[in-house]
Amino acid sequence: YRATDKGLLGGSIELVVAPHxxxxKWLANLSVGDFVDLIGPLGTAFGIPTTPANxxxxxxxxxxxxLFALAETLKNRGCRVDMxxxxxxxxKIYAPLEGKRSVSSLTLTTDDGSAGIHGQITESIPRLIREFNTEVIYSCGPMKMLESINRIASDFDIVHQCSVEESMACGIGVCMTCVVPVRxxxxxxxxxxxIDGPVMDGAQIIWNAENEGGNI
Structure with missing residues (x-):
């Protein structure tokens, strides 16, 4: 989620855990002061534009x-950040108030209309791209959502970096259970x-891999 160089022991790492x-569940039940073994950092991070971008x-x-730590980094680089x-x-919307503090604009959507715009998140994206003149999209969430965002990014010819969501067993690239087909x-x-992700170029991912049969 976020790493900082300040803290009681010289630094801290914040993790968001949904106990499913x-x-x-074991992590969520730990107490303050408990020790946890970690291996990291692993994988790839979001790429940052070399010049200010929308x-x-x-x-x-x-x-x-x-995305919140990414928003802070982009803002410090002079980028416009719309979330x-x-x-x-x-x-089920995570930390909307923190998001509002970190960005130029914040849009909320819910499938049931209980907050923000009523509808799926991807339904609002084309209008917002036009409104904010978006040049780069960063996304993280369920794979079906990422696939839909990638289609929109392709229609607008926009760079799309996505953090893919796959089950990982070993975390160090040995077991091959988290592979994603790309071209x-x-x-x-x-x-x-x-190892090669989780951040990938959305344009390279073969989203409809199950339909490509012998081509993979």
């Missing part, structure tokens, strides 16, 4: 967590989310 499985950060549910957060219902220079490759 046995591992995440950026849009799109987060679905808890997928918004890594769009969406979820099925209001209480680079007209060649299909299988990238490991934990």
């Amino acid at each position: 499985g046995s591992g995440s 950026t849009m950060l799109i987060g679905g549910g808890y997928g918004s967590a890594p 769009v957060l969406g979820a099925s219902t209001a209480n 680079i220079d007209n060649e299909v490759k299988m990238l490991r989310t934990c």
Whole structure:
């Protein structure tokens, strides 16, 4: 979620954990002062524009967590930062107040209309791209959402960096359970989310891999 160089022990790492499985429930039940072994940092981070740009950060549910630190970095580089957060219902939108403090504009959407714009998050993206003259999109959330955003980014010819959501077992690139098919220079490759990702170029991902049959 976020790392800082300040803290009682010289620095801190903040993690957002949704207690669904046995591992995440174990983490959520830890007490202050408990020790945890970590291996990191792993994988790739979002790329930052070399010159100021109009950026849009799109987060679905808890997928918004890594976008706040990114927003601060982009803002410090002189970029315009517009954030769009969406979820099925209001209480599943993560930290909307923090998002509002970090960005030039914040748009909320919910499937049930309980907060912000009523509808799926992707329905508002084309209008916002036109309104803010977006040049780069960063996204994190469910794969179906990322796929829809990538289609929109392609229609507008906008760079789309997405943090893909795949189950990871080992985290160090050995087990190959988190692979994502991509096409680079007209060649299909299988990238490991934990090592080669999680941030990938949305234009390179083969989103409809299940329909490509023997081509992969």
